[in-house]
Amino acid sequence: MNKDQIASRMQHISPFYVMDLLAQAKQLEAQGHEVIHLEVGEPDFPTPDAIKTAAIQAIEQGKTKYTGATGLPELKDKIAGYYQQRLKACVDSKNIIITPGASGALQLALSVLVNSNQSVLMADPGYPCNRHFVRLLDACAHSIPVEANTRYQLTHRLIEQHWQENTAAVLIASPSNPTGTLIDQGEMTKIIEVVKKKKGILLVDEIYQGLVYDQQEFSAAALSSEAFVINSFSKFFSMTGWRLGWLVVPDAFIDTVDRLAQNLFLAPPTISQYAALSAFEESTLNVLDAQRDELNKRRKFLLNGLTELGFGISVKPGGAFYIYADVSKFTDDSFKFCNDLLHQSHVAITPGIDFGDHQANRYVRFAYTQNLEKLQLALDRISDFLTLYKHQP
Ligand SMILES: Cc1ncc(COP(=O)(O)O)c(C=O)c1O
Numbered sequence: 001m002n003k004d005q006i007a008s009r010m011q012h013i014s015p016f017y018v019m020d021l022l023a024q025a026k027q028l029e030a031q032g033h034e035v036i037h038l039e040v041g042e043p044d045f046p047t048p049d050a051i052k053t054a055a056i057q058a059i060e061q062g063k064t065k066y067t068g069a070t071g072l073p074e075l076k077d078k079i080a081g082y083y084q085q086r087l088k089a090c091v092d093s094k095n096i097i098i099t100p101g102a103s104g105a106l107q108l109a110l111s112v113l114v115n116s117n118q119s120v121l122m123a124d125p126g127y128p129c130n131r132h133f134v135r136l137l138d139a140c141a142h143s144i145p146v147e148a149n150t151r152y153q154l155t156h157r158l159i160e161q162h163w164q165e166n167t168a169a170v171l172i173a174s175p176s177n178p179t180g181t182l183i184d185q186g187e188m189t190k191i192i193e194v195v196k197k198k199k200g201i202l203l204v205d206e207i208y209q210g211l212v213y214d215q216q217e218f219s220a221a222a223l224s225s226e227a228f229v230i231n232s233f234s235k236f237f238s239m240t241g242w243r244l245g246w247l248v249v250p251d252a253f254i255d256t257v258d259r260l261a262q263n264l265f266l267a268p269p270t271i272s273q274y275a276a277l278s279a280f281e282e283s284t285l286n287v288l289d290a291q292r293d294e295l296n297k298r299r300k301f302l303l304n305g306l307t308e309l310g311f312g313i314s315v316k317p318g319g320a321f322y323i324y325a326d327v328s329k330f331t332d333d334s335f336k337f338c339n340d341l342l343h344q345s346h347v348a349i350t351p352g353i354d355f356g357d358h359q360a361n362r363y364v365r366f367a368y369t370q371n372l373e374k375l376q377l378a379l380d381r382i383s384d385f386l387t388l389y390k391h392q393p
Helices: 009-014 015-031 049-062 071-086 101-113 129-136 154-160 185-197 249-267 268-282 282-309 336-347 372-389
Strands: 096-099 119-124 140-145 167-173 201-205 230-232 245-248 323-324 361-366
Touching: 009 129, 009 268, 015 336, 049 268, 071 096, 071 268, 096 101, 096 249, 101 129, 101 167, 101 201, 101 230, 101 245, 101 249, 119 129, 129 140, 140 154, 154 185, 167 185, 185 201, 268 282, 282 323, 282 372, 336 361, 336 372
Parallel strands: 119 140, 119 167, 167 201, 201 230
Antiparallel strands: 096 245, 230 245, 323 361
16 A cells, blocks of 8 residues: 555645644643634533433434434424524525535535636635635635725625636635624625626635624524525534534525435434524523623633734634634744644634635634633733844844
């Protein structure tokens, strides 16, 4: 056996650089150091009790067989009700496909929509797996550099400007990872119009839906019945490890998506689906809303603290749990900066290089996934680190 036997497409699948940092952080912890983890994209909150109890009951009642390939009808109904009540969006249960996480939803949608000679427009910086999903289809991820002037988001103008003959689709995320920025309703409407005019497909990743601060949130599903909308139980619902998400699919594609879901996944995880049924109870939603309010406090706290320390944050994040900060005042190598910060001060953050190429050396991502006390400790450590760092060659 040798490495020549690995398919050539794997050359284009890069690892997460932050995994390297995580491994080093684990080593430091094994040596007895306390590392503050602001690198990982999952909050410290546990899954709410009602969801855990429902999972235990499902196991005890023997609900451990496959479900249908597109998921439990009663879970689809709950999700449809959630769209109606919380987001004023009319989504029919038949258009909802339950998937193994948003990851499964993205893979499913892109596989159904993109041919090998086609491309998908996406923002750089953006969620790194997207370009890999596209490359697995031997298609092309067409990354468009975005900056603070568009809140690090694609706009209808950028989409129009970069659209090519082989463009099949546009993939946007609001709120975004790594920037936490949103696309407002007016701009989303224009994006929907432009993609329609180009006869393309719009995919909107709403995995951070529910984690939107100080403003009214909306779903693209309320504005268009032709968009593919991706969501997940991972983030707002605090269920990262349960591997459950969903995809809202336009009428014309339901049968095809169902056919591929059967082949790719057989079914989404059964126990997780039964557990997720109780995620929509009012008492559970109250717990989740309180977690969102706590994240908002952390957002404000860390934004103030980092700004005072001299990090460049020209666009305030309005959602998710990330702050994308410019470190060019301190370094021209954000990866080295993250490494040094970890080793010298035991604070772990993610380098920009994990999210694309555009100005990747200039940015880092902070995830405010730890409590206020830990965030204060992290700020103190970063402050000490910067005092010395400025004097380093
Ligand atoms: C923007 C975005 N989309 C999709 C995912 C995948 O999430 P999951 O598969 O856990 O639902 C993530 C995970 O961090 C993400 O940030």
